[in-house]
Amino acid sequence: MPMRLWQVRRHWDLFARTDPLWAVLTTPGKEGNRWAVGEFFAVGQQETDAALAVILARLPDLGRRRALDFGCGVGRVTQALAGHFDHVTGVDLSAAMLDHARRHNRHGDRVDYRHNSAADLACFATGTFDLVFSVLTLQHVAPEYSRRYIADFIRVCASGGAVYFQITSRPVRPPHRSWYPPTLLKNAWRRLNAYLAFRPAMEMHSLPRADVEAVVRSAGGEIVLVDDGHGSGQDFESCVYLVRKP
Numbered sequence: 001m002p003m004r005l006w007q008v009r010r011h012w013d014l015f016a017r018t019d020p021l022w023a024v025l026t027t028p029g030k031e032g033n034r035w036a037v038g039e040f041f042a043v044g045q046q047e048t049d050a051a052l053a054v055i056l057a058r059l060p061d062l063g064r065r066r067a068l069d070f071g072c073g074v075g076r077v078t079q080a081l082a083g084h085f086d087h088v089t090g091v092d093l094s095a096a097m098l099d100h101a102r103r104h105n106r107h108g109d110r111v112d113y114r115h116n117s118a119a120d121l122a123c124f125a126t127g128t129f130d131l132v133f134s135v136l137t138l139q140h141v142a143p144e145y146s147r148r149y150i151a152d153f154i155r156v157c158a159s160g161g162a163v164y165f166q167i168t169s170r171p172v173r174p175p176h177r178s179w180y181p182p183t184l185l186k187n188a189w190r191r192l193n194a195y196l197a198f199r200p201a202m203e204m205h206s207l208p209r210a211d212v213e214a215v216v217r218s219a220g221g222e223i224v225l226v227d228d229g230h231g232s233g234q235d236f237e238s239c240v241y242l243v244r245k246p
């Protein structure tokens with residue numbers, strides 16, 4: 001069984017209490033609280049500015065009032081988005097991650113952080129945000145949840161607004177292996193290893209591109225761009241989707 005949301009939340013709370021920056025960016029050499037805070041947020045700024053350049057090249061008339069960062073963690077991307085939007089909301093299911101995010105906030109009340117442990121975004125009204133943004137988050141929840149969140153990204157997006165999100169689309173077999181364990185088995189293995197080491201676990205899930213596109217279309221979104229060049233580690237193919245809400 002994949003983790004239920006309450007379990008995902010418990011594990012991310014534990015990551016937040018032990019090694020929060022590495023849990024967000026698992027860069028080799030940075031485990032054990034070795035990220036320098038300035039360097040960590042600078043990476044977020046670079047990545048977010050690059051994503052915004054892609055979005056604005058396709059959708060130059062995008063409104064700049066309100067943005068949502070779904071699965072904001074410690075606010076790495078939320079803070080960067082505040083350089084482009086009047087107001088940014090970061091939402092996360094881990095209250096402990098949000099404690100870090102609030103401590104790192106440099107934009108006063110132009111940024112707010114909201115806790116949401118529900119399997120949807122019912123806490124936000126329809127049509128609220130000019131941009132809904134999410135990276136490195138949907139890949140950690142089972143497809144039954146990611147489908148629902150993607151549909152809700154489009155619901156909470158304003159008409160004429162954009163949704164930009166990343167999700168892993170399929171596991172990739174490493175060249176030296178003749179088979180790849182099914183996701184359920186691989187995640188059970190991750191959880192067992194973490195349990196034996198008294199550490200939290202990070203499950204990985206994927207949603208095939210055709211499924212994502214079907215969810216987007218049935219929620220009323222128009223796909224503007226799909227970029228499959230975003231590997232998530234060596235083990236997964238990962239896609240970035242840019243969607244416009246008519």
Ligand SMILES: C[S@@+](CC[C@H](N)C(=O)[O-])C[C@H]1O[C@@H](n2cnc3c(N)ncnc32)[C@H](O)[C@@H]1O
Pocket residue numbers: 005008012023024025044070071072073074075076077091092093094097116134135136137140141145
């Ligand atoms: C790898 S971190 C990425 C943080 C941020 N997006 C970034 O790139 O800096 C994943 C974050 O997603 C959050 N998360 C996982 N499942 C979530 C859910 N169902 N709803 C909201 N946040 C979730 C975790 O608590 C964690 O803070």
